[in-house]
Amino acid sequence: FCEDLRSSLYFVNASVQEVVFASTTGTLVPCPAVGVPPVSLRWYLATSEEIYDVPGIRHVHPNGTLQIFNIPPSSFSKLIHDTTYYCTAENPSGRIRSQDVHIKAVLREPYTVRVEDQKAMRGNVAVFKCIIPSSVEAYITVVSWEKDTMSINAEICLTQ
Numbered sequence: 001f002c003e004d005l006r007s008s009l010y011f012v013n014a015s016v017q018e019v020v021f022a023s024t025t026g027t028l029v030p031c032p033a034v035g036v037p038p039v040s041l042r043w044y045l046a047t048s049e050e051i052y053d054v055p056g057i058r059h060v061h062p063n064g065t066l067q068i069f070n071i072p073p074s075s076f077s078k079l080i081h082d083t084t085y086y087c088t089a090e091n092p093s094g095r096i097r098s099q100d101v102h103i104k105a106v107l108r109e110p111y112t113v114r115v116e117d118q119k120a121m122r123g124n125v126a127v128f129k130c131i132i133p134s135s136v137e138a139y140i141t142v143v144s145w146e147k148d149t150m151s152i153n154a155e156i157c158l159t160q
């Protein structure tokens with residue numbers, strides 16, 4: 001046999017394992033493989049089904065980048081917008097597979113946070129929790145607490 005030393009095939013970057021994006025912006029996910037001769041890049045669902053283009057929803061560009069377009073909440077499909085993909089790169093040297101990439105669109109929905117009343121004996125500790133709807137909880141950070149529109153610093157203890 002004769003091995004062609006000029007041929008190569010490899011991933012330049014570890015693929016990201018999680019892509020979380022706002023459904024209103026969409027996202028582009030490259031398949032970061034290169035090779036000589038040039039590679040052909042394909043995307044699959046974790047179930048090994050090769051993915052197909054869905055006009056205005058999902059597209060694989062000729063350069064191998066997977067694009068998930070921005071969508072209104074009514075077009076959300078778990079099979080496209082919250083699912084696991086991987087890509088492969090192939091040339092005459094062989095075929096390599098990326099790690100699984102979980103791609104998740106977060107819907108931009110209005111939400112409200114609230115605090116429940118608490119009772120405590122004078123001189124005792126009362127604990128207040130910021131209650132966030134579970135659908136958005138993973139993406140929300142509590143940045144401040146306010147009392148009568150005044151921000152409460154972590155050092156201040158309200159005792160009464």
Ligand SMILES: *[C@@H]1O[C@H](CO)[C@@H](O)[C@H](O)[C@H]1NC(C)=O
Nearest residue numbers: 012013014030031032033034
């Ligand atoms: C590899 O990752 C770096 C840093 O994240 C990025 O700048 C570069 O474009 C990536 N290369 C490819 C081919 O995706």
Ligand SMILES: *[C@@H]1O[C@H](CO)[C@@H](O)[C@H](O)[C@H]1NC(C)=O
Nearest residue numbers: 028030031061062063064065
């Ligand atoms: C691939 O092509 C798309 C569409 O032209 C472009 O938006 C994207 O930046 C390209 N990605 C890379 C890694 O070249």
